[in-house]
Amino acid sequence: MKIIKYFFEFVFIILLFAIFKLLGFKLASNFGSLIGQLMGPFFRSKKKIISNIKKALPDINDMDIEIINKKMWKNYGRILSEYVFIKKFRNSKLEKFISIEGQEILDKIKEKKEPTVFISGHFNNFELMAMQIEKSGVKLAAIYRPLNNIFLNKIMERIRKQYICQKQIKKGRTGTRELLRAFKENYSIALMIDQRVSEGIKADFFGSSALTTTIPAQLVKKFGCKIVPVYIERLNNFYFKIKFNSPILYDQNSSIEEITLDLNKCLEKMILNNPSQWIWSHNRWK
Numbered sequence: 001m002k003i004i005k006y007f008f009e010f011v012f013i014i015l016l017f018a019i020f021k022l023l024g025f026k027l028a029s030n031f032g033s034l035i036g037q038l039m040g041p042f043f044r045s046k047k048k049i050i051s052n053i054k055k056a057l058p059d060i061n062d063m064d065i066e067i068i069n070k071k072m073w074k075n076y077g078r079i080l081s082e083y084v085f086i087k088k089f090r091n092s093k094l095e096k097f098i099s100i101e102g103q104e105i106l107d108k109i110k111e112k113k114e115p116t117v118f119i120s121g122h123f124n125n126f127e128l129m130a131m132q133i134e135k136s137g138v139k140l141a142a143i144y145r146p147l148n149n150i151f152l153n154k155i156m157e158r159i160r161k162q163y164i165c166q167k168q169i170k171k172g173r174t175g176t177r178e179l180l181r182a183f184k185e186n187y188s189i190a191l192m193i194d195q196r197v198s199e200g201i202k203a204d205f206f207g208s209s210a211l212t213t214t215i216p217a218q219l220v221k222k223f224g225c226k227i228v229p230v231y232i233e234r235l236n237n238f239y240f241k242i243k244f245n246s247p248i249l250y251d252q253n254s255s256i257e258e259i260t261l262d263l264n265k266c267l268e269k270m271i272l273n274n275p276s277q278w279i280w281s282h283n284r285w286k
Helices: 002-023 025-043 046-056 062-091 103-112 127-135 150-164 173-184 215-223 256-273
Strands: 098-101 117-120 140-144 167-170 188-192 201-205 208-212 227-235 239-244
Touching: 002 025, 002 062, 002 150, 025 062, 046 062, 046 256, 062 127, 062 150, 098 103, 098 127, 103 239, 117 127, 117 215, 117 256, 127 140, 127 150, 127 188, 127 227, 127 239, 140 150, 140 173, 150 167, 167 173, 173 188, 173 215, 188 215, 201 256, 208 256, 215 256, 227 256
Parallel strands: 098 239, 117 188, 117 227, 140 167, 140 188
Antiparallel strands: 201 208, 227 239
């Protein structure tokens, strides 16, 4: 039965993509926002989203929870519409859609050919992080989680490889081996650290234990590399600011647990910067 469900989801998304393309970027983004607000709650449990928000923001009132929930789904819809225009993002002059804070950090990494780990979370159009790093000339591999929908996943993989980051590595044990090979070949790595991963460790995240990836910490321990946290902010619905924070160089005596916890704290600060711009629907504390 799942295969039938996935097929109809695939047809629906393809139809939406066709409509988005006809509408053009700004109208498509607004339409996507409406679709996200109306249909998003049918796909993910509102109860789980509210529970997640309360874990991170225990003193929040119900009205603010509703505002964050509504803005999150609108953002989801905008992201969906933007996949149709990723090629335009990639090929257009930077200032048309995106402003960069910390471009000098990317330039130095490119110049030194120094493999670096870029970490972020699902903020706004999170795909732009890997796209901008590669576009800046940094040799990059991006770690991604394949979609459960096998029909949609093929399309998304093609979009990612053509316009976001050519070298894509699937999450999982096989992917970890490929990642290590890539790092030895001087590839930098970009990944999201805000999803629950079965192969991770439990680390504190907003006061509760959450399974967290140890990939950045493992790379630090093995190669002594730097970590660059990245935050993506949506401005006025249609534009983005990508902030590349100063590289973090950990003491080699730091444990995997200590590094992982510290990166969770870094992620917390980015989320608290604008809670409505993070995707709260992940089952983060399961």
